[in-house]
Amino acid sequence: MKYTPTIGIECHVQLCTKTKLFSEVDNDARGKEPNSCVSPVDYALPGMLPRLNGEAVRLCILAGRAMNCEINAISRFDRKHYFYPDSPKGYQITQFYQPIIGAGFVELPSGTRVRINHAHLEGDAGKLTHFDTYSLVDFNRVDTPLIEIVSEPDIHSAHDAHDYAKELWRLMCHAGITYGDLYNGNMRFDVNVSIAPEGSDELGTRAEVKNLNSFRSVERAVEYEIKRQSKLLDAGEKVVQETRGWNDATGETTGQRSKEEAKDYRYMPEPDLPPLHLSNEFIETESKKLPMMPRDYREKFGGIIKEDILEILLDYPSLMIKLNEIDEKYITLVSNLFASVLLAEEKSAEYLNDLPTSKQLSDLAEMNDKKELSSTATKEVFLKMFDPQMKGKDAKAIAKELGVIQENDLGALEAIVDTVLKKPETQKAQEDFRNGEEKVIGFLVGQVMKESHGKANPSAVQEILRKKLS
Amino acid sequence: MKTANKTVTAVRLVEDALKKAHEFEDYNIFTFIDDEGALARAREIDARIAAGEDVGRLAGVPYALKDNFLTPRGETTASAHILQGFSSPVTATAVEKLEKEGAIMIGRTNLDAFAHGSSTENSYFGPTLNSHDKERVAGGSSGGSAVAVALDIVEFATGTDTGGSIRQPASFNGIYGLKPTYGCISRYGVVAMASSTDCIGFFTKTPDDMNLLMEIASGKDSKDLTTLDDYYNDSEIKKAKKIGVIKDFDNDSVAPEIRKALKDKCDLLKSKGYEIVEVEMPALKYALAAYYIIVPAEITSNLSRYDGVRYGFRSEDSKDLEKLYANTRDEGFMPENKRRIMIGNFVLSSGFYDAYFLKAAKVRTLIVQEYEKAFKACDFLLTPVAPNPAFKLGEKVNDPVAMYLEDMMSVSLNLAGVPGLAIPAGETAEGLTLGLQLVGPRRSDKSLIEFSKELI
Numbered sequence: 043m044k045y046t047p048t049i050g051i052e053c054h055v056q057l058c059t060k061t062k063l064f065s066e067v068d069n070d071a072r073g074k075e076p077n078s079c080v081s082p083v084d085y086a087l088p089g090m091l092p093r094l095n096g097e098a099v100r101l102c103i104l105a106g107r108a109m110n111c112e113i114n115a116i117s118r119f120d121r122k123h124y125f126y127p128d129s130p131k132g133y134q135i136t137q138f139y140q141p142i143i144g145a146g147f148v149e150l151p152s153g154t155r156v157r158i159n160h161a162h163l164e165g166d167a168g169k170l171t172h173f174d175t176y177s178l179v180d181f182n183r184v185d186t187p188l189i190e191i192v193s194e195p196d197i198h199s200a201h202d203a204h205d206y207a208k209e210l211w212r213l214m215c216h217a218g219i220t221y222g223d224l225y226n227g228n229m230r231f232d233v234n235v236s237i238a239p240e241g242s243d244e245l246g247t248r249a250e251v252k253n254l255n256s257f258r259s260v261e262r263a264v265e266y267e268i269k270r271q272s273k274l275l276d277a278g279e280k281v282v283q284e285t286r287g288w289n290d291a292t293g294e295t296t297g298q299r300s301k302e303e304a305k306d307y308r309y310m311p312e313p314d315l316p317p318l319h320l321s322n323e324f325i326e327t328e329s330k331k332l333p334m335m336p337r338d339y340r341e342k343f344g345g346i347i348k349e350d351i352l353e354i355l356l357d358y359p360s361l362m363i364k365l366n367e368i369d370e371k372y373i374t375l376v377s378n379l380f381a382s383v384l385l386a387e388e389k390s391a392e393y394l395n396d397l398p399t400s401k402q403l404s405d406l407a408e409m410n411d412k413k414e415l416s417s418t419a420t421k422e423v424f425l426k427m428f429d430p431q432m433k434g435k436d437a438k439a440i441a442k443e444l445g446v447i448q449e450n451d452l453g454a455l456e457a458i459v460d461t462v463l464k465k466p467e468t469q470k471a472q473e474d475f476r477n478g479e480e481k482v483i484g485f486l487v488g489q490v491m492k493e494s495h496g497k498a499n500p501s502a503v504q505e506i507l508r509k510k511l512s
Numbered sequence: 513m514k515t516a517n518k519t520v521t522a523v524r525l526v527e528d529a530l531k532k533a534h535e536f537e538d539y540n541i542f543t544f545i546d547d548e549g550a551l552a553r554a555r556e557i558d559a560r561i562a563a564g565e566d567v568g569r570l571a572g573v574p575y576a577l578k579d580n581f582l583t584p585r586g587e588t589t590a591s592a593h594i595l596q597g598f599s600s601p602v603t604a605t606a607v608e609k610l611e612k613e614g615a616i617m618i619g620r621t622n623l624d625a626f627a628h629g630s631s632t633e634n635s636y637f638g639p640t641l642n643s644h645d646k647e648r649v650a651g652g653s654s655g656g657s658a659v660a661v662a663l664d665i666v667e668f669a670t671g672t673d674t675g676g677s678i679r680q681p682a683s684f685n686g687i688y689g690l691k692p693t694y695g696c697i698s699r700y701g702v703v704a705m706a707s708s709t710d711c712i713g714f715f716t717k718t719p720d721d722m723n724l725l726m727e728i729a730s731g732k733d734s735k736d737l738t739t740l741d742d743y744y745n746d747s748e749i750k751k752a753k754k755i756g757v758i759k760d761f762d763n764d765s766v767a768p769e770i771r772k773a774l775k776d777k778c779d780l781l782k783s784k785g786y787e788i789v790e791v792e793m794p795a796l797k798y799a800l801a802a803y804y805i806i807v808p809a810e811i812t813s814n815l816s817r818y819d820g821v822r823y824g825f826r827s828e829d830s831k832d833l834e835k836l837y838a839n840t841r842d843e844g845f846m847p848e849n850k851r852r853i854m855i856g857n858f859v860l861s862s863g864f865y866d867a868y869f870l871k872a873a874k875v876r877t878l879i880v881q882e883y884e885k886a887f888k889a890c891d892f893l894l895t896p897v898a899p900n901p902a903f904k905l906g907e908k909v910n911d912p913v914a915m916y917l918e919d920m921m922s923v924s925l926n927l928a929g930v931p932g933l934a935i936p937a938g939e940t941a942e943g944l945t946l947g948l949q950l951v952g953p954r955r956s957d958k959s960l961i962e963f964s965k966e967l968i
Contacts, residue, residue, distance in 0.1 A: 089604065132817050
């Protein structure tokens with residue numbers, strides 16, 4: 043039988059605030075000792091009370107706006123209870139009843155719209171490491187601010203699930219609310235997959251695959267679930283509503299616990315945090331701080347940058363911000379340098395955090411435009427801009443240092459051409475050209491280039507040669 | 513308040529207090545007496561006084577700290593086994609404020625474990641005895657603090673009041689005990705019982721001492737988002753004219769001595785020209801039921817952190833995580849703690865939330881409204897604190913419902929967030945102290961304390 047899959051995705055995004063959601067300790071535990079970023083509040087000593095990080099609230103407004111969502115003027119916090127050593131308080135502070143971010147939508151590059159049901163603000167849990175006879179717990183991640191974005195079940199293919207996850211990641215990165223490092227769990231996806239016979243009005247029983255941390259695994263897990271569930275239904279069996287885990291190595295999902303034995307979280311309003319009231323004015327002021335989003339860039343650069351290149355560059359907000367500062371006439375060149383030179387570099391990740399200034403880039407583009415730099419030299423100068431020795435120097439200075447500025451002075455070029463034409467080794471080629479052998483012009487240009495130590499502008503050289511040999 | 517100066521030194525004040533504390537050891541008032549620490553601090557304060565420094569409004573005044581306030585001095589136990597060995601790295605805001613004015617903590621006082629109780633009999637360290645009759649309970653949960661003040665060991669002690677835990681022991685021991693407006697004093701660093709009703713307050717011998725302590729301890733704290741702005745020190749004293757008595761409490765469930773004490777005080781007020789009005793507050797009969805849903809729910813949540821993983825007591829020989837939790841909590845909590853944890857979990861369970869917790873929250877709103885209405889008809893209310901004077905040790909400890917009924921007149925204030933001041937109101941023929949409570953609208957704490965002088 044043919045089935046229509048229906049997919050909804052929940053996504054946890056860690057916010058890149060300076061401090062934690064409910065305390066003043068450092069939120070960025072990257073490269074730090076376990077349990078070194080923990081306050082008495084995070085550690086849940088007796089009598090400790092949460093304070094609310096205003097920066098997290100601001101980032102929520104940006105995240106919401108990035109997804110075209112309403113921001114709720116009043117939101118509240120609730121306690122979600124469970125016992126596990128990664129949860130010092132014995133509950134997670136979350137927003138169960140009244141979340142801060144309301145309904146909205148995300149538009150995929152294909153034009154498909156995925157509606158957002160809501161997104162809520164909550165604290166992350168700690169991390170457990172298991173050994174043979176004991177486990178260790180690291181509380182550094184406790185109460186790192188998270189938003190959980192809950193989509194409507196508007197996705198109907200593994201491909202769209204992939205694109206949604208990726209677009210969400212891009213939106214959050216462009217909004218500047220997360221470091222967006224998937225490998226380190228800055229964004230994690232839970233996918234809810236069900237299938238129903240084609241044309242049916244009713245949705246099938248869903249299974250939830252939890253904790254996916256790449257777009258590819260989102261896609262593969264959905265594919266796997268569609269196949270698994272189709273097989274079950276084809277065989278006349280039923281899909282069980284359950285939580286499943288994903289094994290990236292085998293490419294399979296496996297059952298973990300069914301909803302019947304699911305925990306009762308005993309939600310309760312958080313009495314230590316008063317309701318969060320946001321004035322319209324505050325929401326509007328903060329909303330205006332939303333940087334350019336992929337949709338804005340597509341609109342602005344759609345006609346200038348080739349679509350496939352633009353889609354690549356959209357993965358890198360810092361590149362897009364930089365491009366946005368560049369004069370329109372140089373956009374094509376700079377975007378090509380970004381896409382085909384910078385991103386091809388081994389150290390590109392490092393370079394992305396330390397880009398040349400827009401002035402450096404514009405000067406470089408201008409030199410290229412004026413034919414002072416060949417395309418090879420342009421790339422070379424561009425790369426040198428990331429060299430610690432050269433950093434901060436302007437394009438011209440680097441080009442000079444490298445000795446790659448092209449000779450465009452026609453008088454000087456003519457002199458070089460004359461020298462070359464007098465050389466015995468070029469005589470045969472000259473004769474051949476005169477006899478109509480077009481391709482030897484390349485050899486002659488090459489000789490001139492050699493004589494000029496590569497600084498001559500090849501097209502100008504060719505022009506002079508043609509004139510002289512005619 | 514007797515403060516230290518160049519002639520009467522802090523060391524002298526502290527030595528006197530410590531001497532009495534040891535003298536009354538059979539009352540089981542303290543979970544920890546800090547002889548050395550208190551004397552060291554007294555010497556330090558004397559040195560500052562000698563140097564001509566202004567040490568503060570409580571210079572060298574010894575006080576007793578209910579053992580659910582966090583300070584690095586001694587273990588903070590909340591009189592519970594599960595906190596055994598817990599020494600706090602942080603100091604409660606209220607303690608910080610008192611000590612900044614020169615007060616000296618001489619010891620930590622006994623309470624019902626985690627403040628769950630009305631007699632201090634639920635303490636892991638055993639009950640504290642009543643200051644007027646050693647066969648009777650001190651009241652609770654702040655029993656140790658109340659007796660420490662009543663026996664003149666210290667001039668003041670701290671307490672916490674979630675449903676009467678300051679006012680009831682104050683009245684059982686014949687002293688003043690204030691439960692301020694909710695949010696008046698920071699809860700930061702005080703072991704939480706029920707976050708939405710917990711209030712920090714004091715026991716004193718006089719209204720003026722109470723006022724002084726409130727001036728010092730009240731105010732906004734960035735570490736407790738539920739604290740109110742600094743209204744206390746800016747409050748204008750309200751001149752009261754009409755005093756209300758609650759008709760619904762005037763019945764046989766209240767002991768005759770207490771009804772008589774109330775009548776006597778009303779007569780006194782009338783003789784001073786005040787008008788006594790009767791107010792009806794029918795919703796108050798639901799207060800106890802609502803309280804014993806909302807409060808256990810918050811208790812169950814607030815006690816979740818005591819799991820034996822990070823600090824305090826951990827049961828040995830637990831083979832897996834589930835056993836570790838179960839054994840630690842089974843051995844670490846007192847029966848009353850467990851009772852409340854179970855009630856709390858029940859009312860929060862999926863399927864029961866609406867029927868219990870949500871309904872109780874609605875009753876709470878009704879109670880808030882009923883107090884607002886009452887304070888349109890009168891300036892303050894004068895009511896009993898508890899239906900009976902101090903009862904015998906062991907009399908109610910095995911009958912939880914009888915014990916909960918002791919709270920019927922005190923809990924509604926906590927649900928409504930309004931202040932209540934327990935005042936001494938005479939003695940029974942047997943010499944047991946009687947107390948009444950003055951209740952005012954939110955933020956009327958200062959006027960309430962001032963007005964209580966009319967009842968002396």
